[in-house]
Amino acid sequence: MIPSAFTASGQFWRGNLHTHSTNSDGVLAPEEVCRRYQAEGYDFLALTDHFIGLYNYPITDTAAFxxxxxxxxxxAELHSGAMKNGELWHILAVGLPSDFAAPNSPAFSPVDGQETGPEIAQRARDAGAYVAIAHPQWSGLTMDDARSIDAAHAVEVYNHGCAMGCDRPDGFHTLDLLLSEGRQLNLCATDDAHFYEPDHFGGWVMVKAEKNETEQLLTALKNGNYYSSQGPNLHHIEIKDRQLHVECSSVSAIIIQGQGSAAVAKHGHSMTKGQIGLGRFDASPWIRVTIMDAAGKKAWSNPIWCDEFK
Structure with missing residues (x-):
């Protein structure tokens, strides 16, 4: 069994899915944001300004760049309705049409009568977007909140801006519990860059597609044909005879996680291949793979459902 990210035709393209400009609360103009990402070797970018009335509900047109x-x-980063803690929802939507209808979200506080978070997330997915639950740890997201977003394709498990700005970058706990409840979700790493602090070029996705074109990238994201990274590269994952085989850039650890406390790690020096038995995961409905290099930078596979290889 080989996950689709490593069987799909094409090559891997590096991109950031969560970024802001002067069209909302970022400090750089859209053209300069795009220029910097291109200069840093990115293949694509989604500019996701805050979709609220305070900024005139922008869906920033980056086609010229x-x-x-x-x-x-x-x-865009969508906002509507209150989470359990009373704060406004933050939902990442990549691949929105330029005429996506604005909600009644005048500013960064919930108001009576507006769409709920689940409703605007569903509307975005119905409009063709790849939808992710943004920065669960930063938001103070409860599991009831997370469960309510039926339209999500993924959970944002690493947010570099939240790492640098408040040391709350994580979404793995939310993801893993949802997986164990049977939710078929993927994961993504992003920047959430605003450029007023070192919140950029720290987390990205590597998307497998034949061409670096908007529709192909978007289809691949929805199909889970990608992995996420802070630096290391995943070249291949294969499960054969109850063994997981990994090929990657040079790393010091290969880790498999599953439901509950299930985890197995292989440590070494400059490893580019690894093999780990899956007996520890007999009771787990899913696994996922982390690789970590000598500097502590990580890359993450999307979840793999165990019924596909048991």
Whole structure:
């Protein structure tokens, strides 16, 4: 069994899915944001400004900044309704149409009568977007909150801006519990860059597609044909005879996680291949893979459902 990210045709393209500009609360103009990501070697970018009335509900048009091997996907960070803690929902939507209808969200506080978070997330997915539950730890998201977003394709498990700005970057606890409840979700790492602190070039996705084109990238994201990274590269994952085989860039650890406390790690020096038995995961409905390099930078596979290889 080989996960689809490693069987799909094409090559891996590096992109950031969560970014802000002066069209909302970022400090750089959209053109400069795109220029910097391209200069840093990214293949694509989604500029996801805050979709609220305070900023005139922007879906930033970045089409003019495509070219020379660099492309963009339109998107936004959506806000509507209150979470359990009373704060406004934050939902990442990549691949929105430019005419996506605005909610009644005048500012960063909930108001009576507006769409709920689950409703605006569903509307975004119905409009063709890849939808992710944004920065669960930063938001103070409860499991009841997370369960309510039926439209999500993924959970944002690493947010570099939240790592640098408040040391709350994590979404793995939320993801793992949802997986164990049977939710078929993927994961993503992002920047959430605003450029007023070192919140950029720290987390990204590597998307497998034949061409670096908006629709192909978006389809691959929805199909889970990607992995997420802070630096290391995953070249191949295969499960055969109850063994997981990994090929990757040079790392010091290969770790498999599953339901509850189930985990197995292989440690070494400059490893580019690894093999780990899966007996520890007999009771787990899912596994996922983490690799970590000598500097502590990680890359993460999407979850693999065990009924696909048991």
């Amino acid at each position: 495509r070219g020379d091997g660099f492309t963009t996907i339109l998107g």
